[in-house]
Amino acid sequence: DAGEYVLGSEKDLVATARVQNAGDDAFEAKLVVQVPRGAAFTKFLLLANTAVDVTPICSSNTKGDLEEVVCDMGNPLPALTNVSLELVFQPKHDQVNDTALEFHVRATSTNPEADLNTYDNHMALALPATVKTLIDIKGISWPDGPFDYNASLYGMGLVGEEGSITHEREIGPQVTHVYDVTNRGPSDLPSALIFLLWPTRTLTDDPLLYLLDAPDVAQPAVCHSVPDVNYLGLEVCLQKKGYA
Structure with a gap:
């Protein structure tokens, strides 16, 4: 929701993720977000959901100094449906030691998927960190x-x-x-x-x-x-x- 992160700002970082299943029912569908050093996951909000009887749940796991957010998107996530989530992160400006906050996001399921279709299963978002x-x-x-x-x-x-x-x-x-x-x-x-x-x-x-x-x-x-x-x-x- 911003073009940059100002070091020292107390404003939360809000990211919107939209997951779409364009194929068959996707079993154990998950959205995984690698949280950058300098931010901490606090909560999520459901913005839109066309999948009947699917209630996404997000939780945070910490491994060493790395935090990962895993959202269960449905088992299965029905075919031709999509779910939009708002993920809220709290900045920890004293731990930002790079010029950007890099979020790595990927969508997974246990279904086999052709390699040529996996290009849109992941993305990286670099939020520039600036000093003001x-x-x-x-x-x-x-x-x-x-x-x-x-x-x-x-x-x-x-x-x-x-x-x-x-x-x-x-x-x-x-x-x-x-x-x-x-x-x-x-x-x-x-x-x-x-x-x-x-x-x-x-x-x-x-x-x-x-x-x-x-x-x-x-x-x-x-x-x-x-x-x-x-x-x-x-x-x-x-x-x-x-x-x-």
């Missing part, structure tokens, strides 16, 4: 508005190169940025990279936003090496980390 996510990123700054920088109170130019500045409080007022990244799904995000760019220097190569400490990130995120972290070796207040 909605990523939100939000940020706040402290202070969160304009603030004054009095150059006469702080070091000028390439601060610290003359050795006259040794403490971060001599650079200027501190600015702290906090970013929050959220994956609103429905799929898990296998991997993600976040790039943060900031104006570390002016066009004349003077310090602008001097990075005092490497960014702090929540697990399992990892912050890769960041250049120019406190490259002047200034003393930093433990309670005050960020940009200055």
Whole structure:
């Protein structure tokens, strides 16, 4: 009932199967569905049945990590009749490790059948598995508005190169940025990279936003090496980390 399966979706997968007996009465007629890893059979519904006194029954068998659904279609399934079933599967997105969910379906009976007529006794259905996510990123700054920088109170130019500045409080007022990244799904995000760019220097190569400490990130995120972290070796207040 869909052109794709979105990883993380909680919506059931619904497949419709129609079995037709175009020959003589078919004894021990069965519909067999091999369920792909990443889905589990939950129930079936009878949609149509032209076979009098035939009540299809479906049950699930598990062998190792493979699940197979077997539907008894009648013993016999009368000649020139057909039965339509709706099979419902519950997705298990944490177990999908391929690019598609592949369902293999076959119809069988104990009647002999000519080889040239068996081509339509089986079919495969590949439902593409895709990843869809909605990523939100939000940020706040402290202070969160304009603030004054009095150059006469702080070091000028390439601060610290003359050795006259040794403490971060001599650079200027501190600015702290906090970013929050959220994956609103429905799929898990296998991997993600976040790039943060900031104006570390002016066009004349003077310090602008001097990075005092490497960014702090929540697990399992990892912050890769960041250049120019406190490259002047200034003393930093433990309670005050960020940009200055």
